[in-house]
Amino acid sequence: MANLATNFIGIKSPNPFWLASAPPTDKEYNVRRAYEAGWGGVVWKTLGAEGPPVVNVNGPRYGAVWGADRRLLGLNNIELITDRPLEVNLREIKSVKRDYPDRALIVSLMVPCDEESWKAILAHVEDTGADGVELNFGCPHGMAERGMGSAVGQVPEYIEMVTRWVKQHSRMPCIVKLTPNITDIRKPAEAAKRGGADAVSLINTINSITAVNLDTFSPEPMIDGKGTHGGYCGPAVKPIALNMVAEIARSPETHGLPISGIGGVTTWRDAAEFMALGAGSVQVCTAAMTYGFKVVQEMISGLSQWMDEKGITSVDEVVGRAVPNVTDWQYLNLNYVTKARIDQDLCIKCGRCYAACEDTSHQAIAMNPGRVFEVKDDECVACNLCVNVCPVEDCITMERLIPGSVDPRTGRVVEVAVADWTQHPNNPMARAAE
Amino acid sequence: MTNSQLTPGVVPGRLPADVIASNFADVEPPLDQHEALVAADRCYFCHDAPCMTACPTTIDIPLFIRQIATGTPEAAARTILGQNILGGMCARVCPTEQLCEEACVREAAEGKPVEIGRLQRYATDRMMARGVHPFTRAAPTGKRVAVVGAGPAGLSCAHRLAMKGHDVTLYDARPKPGGLNEYGIAAYKSTGNFAQEEVAWLLAIGGIVVKNGMALGRDIDLDMLREEHDAVFLGVGLAGVNALRVEGEEKEEVTNAVDYIATLRQADDKSVLPVGRDVVVIGGGMTAVDVAVQSKLLGAENVTIVYRRGQERMSASRYEQEHALSTGVRIICNAAPLRVIGNGAVREVEFAYTHDSGGGLSIGNETFRLKADQLFKAIGQTLEGGAEGLAIEGSKIAVTGAGRTTLAGVWAGGDCAQGGNDLTVTAVAEGRDAAEDIHATLMA
Ligand SMILES: Cc1cc2nc3c(=O)[nH]c(=O)nc-3n(C[C@H](O)[C@H](O)[C@H](O)COP(=O)(O)OP(=O)(O)OC[C@H]3O[C@@H](n4cnc5c(N)ncnc54)[C@H](O)[C@@H]3O)c2cc1C
Ligand SMILES: Cc1cc2nc3c(=O)[nH]c(=O)nc-3n(C[C@H](O)[C@H](O)[C@H](O)COP(=O)(O)O)c2cc1C
Ligand code: SF4
Secondary structure (H helix, E strand, O other), rough: EEEEEEEEEEEEEEEEEOOOOOOHHHHHHHHHEEEHHHEEEEEEEEEEEOOOOOOOOHHHHHHEEEEHHHEEEEEEEOOOOOOOOOHHHHHHHHHHHHHHOOOOOEEOOOOOHHHOOOHHHHHHHHHHHOEEEEEEEEOHHHHHHOOOOHHHHHHHHHHHHHHHHHHHHHOOOEEEEEEOOOOOOOHHHHHHHHHHHOOOEEEOEEEEEEEEOOOOOEOOEEEEEEEEOOOOOOOOHHHHHHHHHHHHOOOOOOOOOOOEOOOOOHHHHHHHHHOOEEEEEEEEEEEHHHHHHOOHHHHHHEEEEEEHHHHEEHHHHHHOHHHHHOOHHHHHOOOOOEEEEEEOOOOOOOOOOHHHHHHOOOOOEEEEEEOEEEEEEOOOOOOHHHHHOOOOOOOOOEEOOOOOEEOOOHHHOOOOOOOOOOOOOOOOOOOOOO | OOOOOOOOOOOOOOOHHHHHHHOOOOOOOOOOOOHHHHHHHHOOOOOOOOHHHHOOOOOHHHHHHHHHHHHOHHHHHHHHHHHHHHHHHHHOOOOHHOOOOHHHHHHHHHHHOOHHHHHHHHHHHHHHHHHOOOOOOOOOOOOEEEEEEOHHHHHHHHHHHOOOEEEEEEEOOOOOOHHHHHHOOOOOOOOOOHHHHHHHHHOOOOOOEEEEEEEEEEOEEEHHHHHHHHEEEEEEOOOOOOOOOEEEEOOEEEHHHHHHHHHHHHOOOOOOEEEEEEEEEEOOOOHHHHHHHHHHHHHHOEEEOOOOOOOOHOOOOOHHHHHHHHHHOEEEOOOEEEEOOOOOOOEEEEEEEEEEEEEEEEEEEEEEEEEOOOOEEEEOOEOOOOOOEEEEEEEEEEEOOOEOOOOOEEEEEEHHHHHOOOOOHHHHHHHHHHHHHHHHHHHH
């Protein structure tokens, strides 16, 4: 079995699967059970400053979006940071870390934006023996109204400033957790790097309203007739998170900055994808909240099997492997010509490809007698919509036209040479091909 | 003295009353809301959906399933009932395994179609439970139409005509309307008083006067109807039954299956129905299966269906056959009855094995006997009475187009008319289409 041992900015864990800072990591009872279930690490639920803890609403805190069979696709929450006293959390962190020295234990922090507050909390955390801190600059609701969380994460200068304080007052590895509620994710990542962060983690949750109750005309979850935007997470946010991770991984300014990938990780495959795009560890919240701690066992077995099959022996070989292949649109090879191919043996004749192509795309699928669906190569622009709407796996595939053959749609010979938009005659800015 | 499964002769109460009652409960229990949502989620919303094409009434199945999935079962019911006013009954009795569900692409994909029939029942039950009749009548046309036969064909025709603003008189020979919905369909498919409730719900459209106990050829005749109405629709089904034509057929406890089933359907308490210990059924269709299964449910010890041709020729669907086998009915194929033996009542039936050469059926020399204290004949029904003056084609009323008979102003549909496949849903489709044609003709 492949070795999943992970060393992320000096923090060691038996596997790259960490629980993200959230309810699953809010107390000793949970964290011990999570470790027993096999989680490689946890980021403790965000601690606030000393003094009376925050309070949570007493009505529902979560909203949801479901897919087929009521599969939870997206979760939204209006929960705040831990509402348990700081001393209790610190005591528990110390006790757990003592008993599980081989697991990663990172403490998430969010205190007011002044140097003294950060200095004070860091001293407490160092006492626990925790492996590092994660700065929560991400929560988009509640705390942001008080000038914390995403209110900090949306201002790169603040990120840099706070990160610098943390690095100044503590020897602990420091991860900066980013909010996705920003136009260009590279900016806060660059700020974290300038401030001296050892790593960034992303994404925190996305501003969202999951549903509106059409009887009470209020957003869900509803608290006494009112609702507020919450933070969105779960499988639905994965594509957004993947892109943000990739942007940071491939940007020259931040390339090489360690990343802990978060957002919709539900299976080993999701985790492997984050890792391929540059994540040295992954964090999971919604999947654990949906299925319980045991899901990590599938993540562990799945990732090891895949690595074995690929002949990969360490997670380091996976991390960042797809990054060189993430590029800008303008560099995509326009001479890569494909056509949709329908496998008639697999086809169940539902006609969804036909409806999609005929009504909304390029009228490139013929419906022949006997409900036989066939691609018209002279119309097919290879958009992939038929592949996406087909309910049968691998029934419709995209096949590349061999260079040298003629594309019946354009009547032109498919060239061997790579040619992209930067060289295209229609591009007023085109450079002459060398 | 209480009876048991082993009591000889034809006696009631072979099983405790509560067991019999539960035996006759819904063969397929209705879906609850959660189950319906899970089932609806499986539909792919196919383009030009094959299920829809396979439905004789062309219900927009993907649309109604999507309406269920999005939490509007009443809208789904409207979609269904707009095409098939007896969508509630059809949801219960259609052999979906030969119709929509056979065509469902998920049958091809996984051998497990979307549960269209049960979803249809979910939607229509929801609407009927609310007591809502979703259709209204058009402005009165002043035209009068006579509909004879209040079975699926007649009811469907009457409803569509009433909706178009015509005044309909619906005649039926039997004491209650509904046709085979009321007197024929297996009791475990149409439970409770559903058939009558559905008719009452259907009649809520208004403009339909029902006259029961009025038989064409006895109380009314075609000339009279034609004189008094602008059009006539005949949906009289097949009121006669085929005879076995074998020696001993007249013995006691040799019964027409349809008569027995009609009695059974009218009995509120099934435990009072007498049934044999050894029951033999001759036939290979839905009626044979239904009488066999229901005999078994009443407590008969041995029930055997004997069919003269091969299993693949049985008109009861494979699913129906499986259902019979699973309740403990035995099916013997390729055997024809030679004679009924017994002193007064039937005691045994003698059969000979047959050979089906494709061209014709020949009776072999090898024979066997089955013990029987009750014998059911289920070898088909025939058109009977009232259709004088109309051309007959292959023992049914000859029709062209949407049920036009050879007499001007007279339409026919359902089991009594040529074409079709002797299914409830087909009768509904034919009644509806004839109504549209009558309307077009009267308004031209
Ligand atoms: C035992 C049995 C089980 C069946 N099970 C199923 C099933 O599970 N699924 C399915 O799809 N189909 C089933 N069928 C077939 C289905 O019941 C018929 O195809 C359907 O009822 C035909 O409808 P109809 O309106 O043409 O005739 P019917 O339902 O037969 O209605 C005809 C009506 O006309 C009346 N009538 C007859 N003669 C006269 C007259 N001279 N004057 C006035 N009124 C008259 C009758 O009283 C009756 O009410 C079954 C049939 C039988 C016999
Ligand atoms: C109920 C809930 C509470 C959360 N609380 C915190 C928190 O206190 N601190 C934090 O950094 N992130 C918090 N998060 C965000 C998660 O750590 C994580 O970034 C996010 O859920 C995306 O990952 P996922 O898709 O695996 O759930 C919370 C998420 C949820 C669902
Ligand atoms: S064939 Fe099946 S999957 Fe397709 S529309 Fe009909 S019920 Fe839905």
